[in-house]
Amino acid sequence: MFSFALRRLNLLFFTLLMLTLVAFSLNYFFPGSPIVNMTGLVNASDAELATYEQMYHMDQSLFFQYLAYLKEIFSGNFGVSMSTQSPISEELVTYLPATIELSLAALFLAMLFGIPLGFIAAIFHNKGADKTILVIAMVGYSLPVFWLALILILVFAIILPWFPSSGQINLLFEIEQVTGFKLIDILLSDSPYRWQAFLDALKHLVLPAIAVAVAPMTIFIRLARTSMLEVLESNYIKAARAKGLSNLKIIYHHGIRNALVRIIRDMGLQFANLMTLAMIAEVIFDWQGAGSWLIDSIFQRDYTAIQGGLIALASFTFLINIFADFIYAALNPVERYARHGT
């Protein structure tokens, strides 16, 4: 386990290094002067800029500039936003939790429906149920998320007024921001209308989460189906069958457990995909998250915000990836030794 952890952490380290290198070089690729792109101080005087140039070692070679940049990034200084002039790190703390909340809710939905459907498809392999589920998976996989979101709003918010069409919570509720995660903030607050607020926030979460969850769900269906099919082919299932266990018992005791382990391995990769879908859904549902914030900053040419958003979103997806790897390794001892040389 130790050497496995070391290898993963090594990969994480190099990945983060590469990521910061890309972010650093963006300062030179973006139009405008590099120091303004790094700090975001568009209105600063030349004298002020000169002190910042000193801080970022702009008079030295690119290598030392990069080191200075790294030092600032790791101490949490991403510069200030070019459009609002407030620190990027503060904006990230406000917006990133909302995206994570939405993605986690969608991941939960996707797994809750995707995995059982995939298992059902595998158990009824090549029968009607399997084929129907595969057709659903194919269509769901091909649905553009923005269109799905619009259709969901049209049907479940306008024609049938069941769910609100945009926002995170009704503006009547005043919730103080503590963690940034709306649902947790509501539970932490001491407002007498806590439970109404909680229900309202949940209602706001339903449509965006469904829109984001559909495409990953279909991938989970496929993953669950193939991994269950592989497990059902294996020798220990044949042994269980030879012992005379009923089909239901085989699938419950041997099939599901072994198939689930393989799905967790791919969960990390799916989460990255899910974050991108969440970014688009945020724009449509007016969800105050990092995705809509990043897209807004592209329109406003807010280069510091683009950089900060890139580093935050990408390193978050990497962390989740590695986290999923660890869970997988913890559940499956074989994996800890098998992956030499990665």
Add this chain to the structure above:
Amino acid sequence: MARDKIYIEEEFPAPMKQLWLTFKSTPVAIWALGCYVLLLLLAVFGPLLSPHSAMENNLDMLLMPPAWHVDGNISYLLGTDDLGRDMLSRLIQGTSLTFGLSIIVVILALVIGVVIGSISALSRGVKASLLTHFLDVVLSMPSLLLAIIIVAILGPGLTNVLWAIGLVLIPQFIHITRNAIKEEQKKGYVLIPILDGASELRVLVTSIYPNIIDKIIIQATLAQSAAILDIAALGFLGLGAPVALPEWGSMLANSLDLFYIAPWTTYLPGLAILIAVVVTNLVGEGFRHSLKLQKEN
């Protein structure tokens, strides 16, 4: 006259032909391929086929519902949008933007990716290992996030979006080509031309490429469905095609404020994207299925 079979001849068709023979026997795959060719024809001959202009405003015909509606007009089969532009013509001409451009982007990315992948498969040592690590990092990033970042650097616009999506697709092709070549190099048949004294390049072109082309084509269909979705998504976000162009994603974005009074302006472009992606995926799925069948036999 058909040639008589004088002796029993064992036939080994080329890998591509084998793939086609199994592909042909799956009805769904053939249907999908038919639709794919139809979309291709629409993309090429769209402007000749569309009944009206895709850009011209017609102020007498604003927001006309589709023909099956009571207020519909048969000469505007799928209705008109808020500027009186014919939806059917816009959708047909959008095929060449969303679907057609995705093909071009994928082909470009394929060529570049296969070349780099081949070079990296033939090279050894630090260079190769650096490339693998770099690829691991790039491949674990979601494609749309990368595309959005590249668009942020290049600035919004349809050409920049195409560059971005092409750049994002290249690593996948490098990865698949590299792995496929490495896998083939271990097989025995590659040894024969090497013993005959063929150069590395010649072995690659005459022996290895014909045997890995099926894998690359399957990757290309996957890449294309992603490219269609990404072009449309960036168009929808307003980072891609300008509003006037009938690109499906930006058509959808245009209809955002209309979709309660004129839902057809919203669901039709979405359906077009859905159909294009489903068709592409089905063709890919057909190829993958036939490759699997071949392996099993």
